[in-house]
Amino acid sequence: MAQHSQTPLTDPPTTTRPSSRAVSHRAWAIAVVAGAAIVTAGAFTTVPGLLITPLHQEYAWDRGQIALAASVNMVLFGFTAPFAAALMERAGIRRVAAGAMLLIAVGALLTHAMASPWQLVLYWGVLIGLGSGCLTMTFAALITGRWFVRRRGLVTGALSASSHLGQLVFLPLLAWAVDRYDWQPPVVTLALVALAVSAVVALFLRDHPADVGALPYGGKEFVAKPTPTQGxxxxxxxxxxxxxxxxxxxxxxxxxxxxxxxxxxxxxxxxxxxxxxxxxxxxxxxxxxxxxxxxxxxxxxxxxxxxxxxxxxxxxxxxxxxxxxxxxxxxxxxxxxxxxxxxxxxxxxxxxxxxxxxxxxxxxxxxxxxxxxxxxxxxxxxxxxxxxxxxxxxxxxxxxxxxxxxxxxxxxxxxxxxxxxxxxxxxxxxxxxxx
CATH class of the missing domain: 1.20.1250.20 (MFS general substrate transporter like domains)
Structure with missing residues (x-):
């Protein structure tokens, strides 16, 4: 592998202002929609910890069997991420992100009808693991790289914190709901939230500023949408x-x-x-x-x-x-x-x-x-x-x-x-x- 030059760690310098207020609002709106998807996906990462005791008590499953679903989820989350960018560049960010949220919602809804530990592994481990693995920093990097020239570091930092925000916002509420209503109603509710966010992503997210004839935020030149890459x-x-x-x-x-x-x-x-x-x-x-x-x-x-x-x-x-x-x-x-x-x-x-x-x-x-x-x-x-x-x-x-x-x-x-x-x-x- 040939030696490469170092990648700059700072945003590219620019002294130009956004082309218009509408363009500025559009870029920030895209960031908000992307953040909503990351926040929702992040909420699912801590749910298994709330389910171990209720599922152990309800089904008499071993804690290790229940935790295996979380284990599979984490492994697939990690190994999906390196390929998520390639999939998004090939099929489009909006399609992949909306599909990932839909996969998460389906996996959570199916747990309502499970009867064996292997089903928990399949639904929560595989389906939710694959879906959430598409909504990591790879997704955030593509959004900020395409939609922002100025404030790129700020937006990247905000989106990278969105997963933790999902944990912070939902975890105490989910813990209270599990304690009060048992585990199934909160999980189903969270799945419905994921379905709603999937619809929002499909309706409002756009792959590139060129899709709406806009400039990136802070950009001074029109950037053509890149052709789908296969390598x-x-x-x-x-x-x-x-x-x-x-x-x-x-x-x-x-x-x-x-x-x-x-x-x-x-x-x-x-x-x-x-x-x-x-x-x-x-x-x-x-x-x-x-x-x-x-x-x-x-x-x-x-x-x-x-x-x-x-x-x-x-x-x-x-x-x-x-x-x-x-x-x-x-x-x-x-x-x-x-x-x-x-x-x-x-x-x-x-x-x-x-x-x-x-x-x-x-x-x-x-x-x-x-x-x-x-x-x-x-x-x-x-x-x-x-x-x-x-x-x-x-x-x-x-x-x-x-x-x-x-x-x-x-x-x-x-x-x-x-x-x-x-x-x-x-x-x-x-x-x-x-x-």
Whole structure:
């Protein structure tokens, strides 16, 4: 693989103003519609954690069997994302996004009629996993890249936070609804919301400003709509095979496997039942998870600022070390009610939750140049692979040992390993990058 030049990290400079107020409004409206889709898809990521206890009580299924659906969902979410851009460029952003929301809605509605654990895996794991995998940062990047010249970074940041917003907005409400009405009415309601958003996407989203004869926001020249590409998926696979010949890729992927296992993998699926083991009400536990989400967004923003100023490798080492300490302390701070120590845990853990993303993006760009974003996409797939394994193994360990304590200890040790891995990351040599 030939050495590429580094990709600029800042928006392209421009001094021109938008062509018209109408054009400005159209671009922002497109961003709002895209954000609505990402918010809704994000709401489905935390639902499995609310379902483990109710499904275990209603059907007498093992927690590990229930968590397997969340595991499959996370893995497919991660491995769909690298190909989502190719599919959108081939078939159109609007069609793929509307179809993805429809797939999510169908998967959620079908759980109302399930009778076996394999059906939960099929409906929630496969259908919702594939649908939500199309509505990640790949989707956001395409929207901002086509519709915005000015404010691109702002819109990208807002859309990247939309998934967390879905968790923050819906999770406490869903936890309250599950507690009050059982699990089926909230899931069906959320599915109907997904159906409505699918319709909104189909009606109002547009693939490109040229579709409506407009300029991108802040652009000074008309941009023709690109022709459908057929080689994007092939390039995505080629970049993976080229990067896989370098040690840097395996260090980045290995760190992100651990990152996924120690964040959304264990927390989104097992936090509520783990807190329930300590006597905490599900609604209270969901509120704490939302608090973690608030500080995750703040931590990601702060981490981006720090990444511009400090060595990303050292930042990653600090983040993973702090995460290891918080997970190790978790069995001692969990209790039946909220207390100051638990709030401190939520704040510190939240600040380092998503903080690993900006340094890994920076390292990917520095090491692989123009291929860096695609390399990061595959690294993010490794993140979801770790998350899926952790969701399943964490619940299985709870079945075997009757407690999550061994899980927190093991994940803490894994974080310390990731901290050491971060310190030895280096740019691949010319020989490694050569074809």
């Amino acid at each position: 994007a998926a092939r390039r995505t696979v080629k970049v993976l095979f080229d990067a896989a010949r370098t040690g840097t890729f395996w260090l980045l992927a290995g760190m992100f496997i651990i990152c996924g296992a120690t964040t959304n993998g264990i927390m989104w699926s097992n936090w509520v039942p783990a807190a329930h083991d300590h006597g905490m009400h599900a609604t209270v536990a969901a509120s704490l998870l939302s608090l973690i989400g608030v500080f995750s967004a703040l931590g990601a923003t702060l981490s981006g600022w720090l990444t511009d100023r400090f060595d990303p490798r050292r930042l990653l080492a600090v983040y993973f070390t702090l995460r290891a300490l918080t997970l190790l302390a978790l069995p001692q701070v969990l209790a039946a009610s909220i207390h100051p120590t638990l709030i401190v845990f939520s704040i510190i853990y939240g600040l380092v939750d998503v903080a690993t993303v900006p340094p890994v993006i920076a390292l990917s760009q520095r090491a692989y140049g123009d291929d860096g974003p695609i390399v990061f996409g595959w690294t993010n797939s490794a993140h979801q692979l770790g998350a899926g394994a952790s969701a399943f193994l964490g619940a299985t360990a709870r079945d075997l040992f009757g407690t999550y304590d061994v899980v927190w200890t093991a994940l803490s040790a894994a974080c310390l390993t990731a901290a050491l891995m971060a310190l030895v990351v280096r740019a691949p040599s010319t020989a490694e990058l050569a074809v």
